Amino acid sequence: xxxxxxxxxxxxxxxxxxxxxxxxxxNRYRPYLDELDLTYTQYIVMMVLWEKREINCRELCRRxxxxxxxxxxxxxxxxxxxxxTRNRSENDERNLVVSITEEGMALRDKAVDVPKNxxxxxxxxxxxxxxxxxxxxxxxxxxxxxK
Amino acid sequence: xxxxxxxxxxxxxxxxxxxxxxxxxxNRYRPYLDELDLTYTQYIVMMVLWEKREINCRELCRRxxxxxxxxxxxxxxxxxxxxxTRNRSENDERNLVVSITEEGMALRDKAVDVPKNxxxxxxxxxxxxxxxxxxxxxxxxxxxxxK
DNA sequence: TAAAATTAAATTGCACGCAACAGAATGTGA
DNA sequence: TCACATTCTGTTGCGTGCAATTTAATTTTA
Numbered sequence: 001x002x003x004x005x006x007x008x009x010x011x012x013x014x015x016x017x018x019x020x021x022x023x024x025x026x027n028r029y030r031p032y033l034d035e036l037d038l039t040y041t042q043y044i045v046m047m048v049l050w051e052k053r054e055i056n057c058r059e060l061c062r063r064x065x066x067x068x069x070x071x072x073x074x075x076x077x078x079x080x081x082x083x084x085t086r087n088r089s090e091n092d093e094r095n096l097v098v099s100i101t102e103e104g105m106a107l108r109d110k111a112v113d114v115p116k117n118x119x120x121x122x123x124x125x126x127x128x129x130x131x132x133x134x135x136x137x138x139x140x141x142x143x144x145x146x147k
Numbered sequence: 148x149x150x151x152x153x154x155x156x157x158x159x160x161x162x163x164x165x166x167x168x169x170x171x172x173x174n175r176y177r178p179y180l181d182e183l184d185l186t187y188t189q190y191i192v193m194m195v196l197w198e199k200r201e202i203n204c205r206e207l208c209r210r211x212x213x214x215x216x217x218x219x220x221x222x223x224x225x226x227x228x229x230x231x232t233r234n235r236s237e238n239d240e241r242n243l244v245v246s247i248t249e250e251g252m253a254l255r256d257k258a259v260d261v262p263k264n265x266x267x268x269x270x271x272x273x274x275x276x277x278x279x280x281x282x283x284x285x286x287x288x289x290x291x292x293x294k
Numbered sequence: 295t296a297a298a299a300t301t302a303a304a305t306t307g308c309a310c311g312c313a314a315c316a317g318a319a320t321g322t323g324a
Numbered sequence: 325t326c327a328c329a330t331t332c333t334g335t336t337g338c339g340t341g342c343a344a345t346t347t348a349a350t351t352t353t354a
Contacts, residue, residue, distance in 0.1 A: 003257060004253045004259065005197065005255060005257070007262035007263065008194055008197055008208075008255065008258060008259060008262060009194065009198060009262075010191065010195060010197075010198070012262070013170075013194075013262055013265070013278055014172075014189065014267070014276060014279065015172050015173070015176070016282075017280065017283035017284050017285060017287055018165070018168060018169045019169050019170060019172070019173065019187075019191075019277070020211070020212040020287055021165060021169075021283050021286050021287050021290070022162075022165045022166050022170075023168035023169075023212060023312095024212060024287060024290040024303075025165060025166075025231065025286075025290065026162070026166065026289060026311095026327095027163050027311095027312080028314090029162070030313095032318055039338095039339065040166075040339095041323080041339080041340060041341090042221075044163065045282075046156065047155055047156065047157045047160075047290060048157060050152065050155055051157070056302090057302075057303065058301090058302060058303085058342080059288045063157075063312085065167040065170060065171060066340090066341075066342095067341060067342050067343085068302080068304070068305095069304085069305080069340095069341070069342060069343080069344095070289075070339095070340060070341050070342075071303095072303065072304055072305080073304090073305095073339090073340090073351090074339085074340080077339095086303095092302085092349075092350070093302095093349055093350085094301065094302040094303070094348070094349050094350070095301095095303085095349095096303065096304095098328080101224075104235060108152060108155065111155060112151065112152060112154070112155060113152035115155060115159070115160055116154065116159070118162070120285055121213075121289070121290060122161065122289065122290075123289040124282065124285065124286065128285070129161060130281055131278060131282065132161065132279070132286075133161060133164065133282075135271065135275055135278065135279045135282070136161075136164035136165060136168050136279075137164050138270075138271065138275070139165055139168050139269055139270075139271065139279075140167055140168050140171060140173075141170065141267070142270040143168070143171045143175060143268060143269075143305065144171060144268065168340075170342095173341095174306085174341095174342080177342090177343095186309065186310080187309095187310090188309080188310060188311090190311095203325070203332090204332075204333065205331090205332065205333085213310095213311075214311060214312050214313085215312095215313070215333060215334070215335095216310095216313080216314095216334085216335080216336085217309095217310060217311050217312075217334080218333095219333070219334055219335080220308080220309090220310090220335090221309085221332090224309095233334080239320070239331090239332085240318080240319055240321050240332095241318070241320070241321075241331065241332040242319095242331095242332070242333085243333065243334095253306090282295055
């Protein structure tokens, strides 16, 4: 018998498995990323840079759905590790241009096995994974669009 | 043309939309939860207690996929707010029994609209939501099962 | 063109989230 | 029963994650 409070049950809210799943997946990355001396957030920054070589801070925030309060100190750490450089744009000194270094590009070859290792942790069929993927992006676009 | 590094693209890793989606959803909760003077994590703890009235710390950790390092200080805050009590089990003094107070139960009536308000943010059909839900739980059970 | 508004990044403060460790209570086996 | 292992909670340290504020550069406008 359903009652007034049913919607408040943990298992009736989509947020809960989403939140839990996200954390658990990140935990599964940890051992692989430890070998690269990267945290998960540092890893997704590096993934952007492996593709684009260069990006400014504002675009990076948008791409990763992160705040400058998160990225500012993190980018400094990646610079300390020698994987990126941070420079002000010549056109507009407000902009911070983040570029990948040779050392950062070299890391890509060590990282290339990470997705394969992770895929083993997630036991979905190709079709299920594709469905999950498209549903997540649908939610995401709905959330960020109507802001 | 696919290349060796394709799996390393942000858009080819399920973790990324999962992580982003989770954060964005929590952000959407914030204004509603602010009215209840709860954070998101405090809210999911209260949801468990609204259902069960009483639970010990270890089980709460398991239920919410959280660590004692997270829950320990958080439970103290909820106790300060008067929503829960913390007591040692009489049978086994190692166990911490968390119980909801009258004030905590009263909060449930104020919280009952939160899920409705949140549902508006996620523009999925009932079927899509059900699919997303079952896929997330499938991943989750796979992740925590083979630990 | 000088003042006001806007934009971008950095900083601060607070709340997780987890690994690693500490410490107390309980269970176990010789 | 006494040493030893196990279980459970709590603490510390580090890394996010975001709101709010600050600072600097640029653009707009009066």
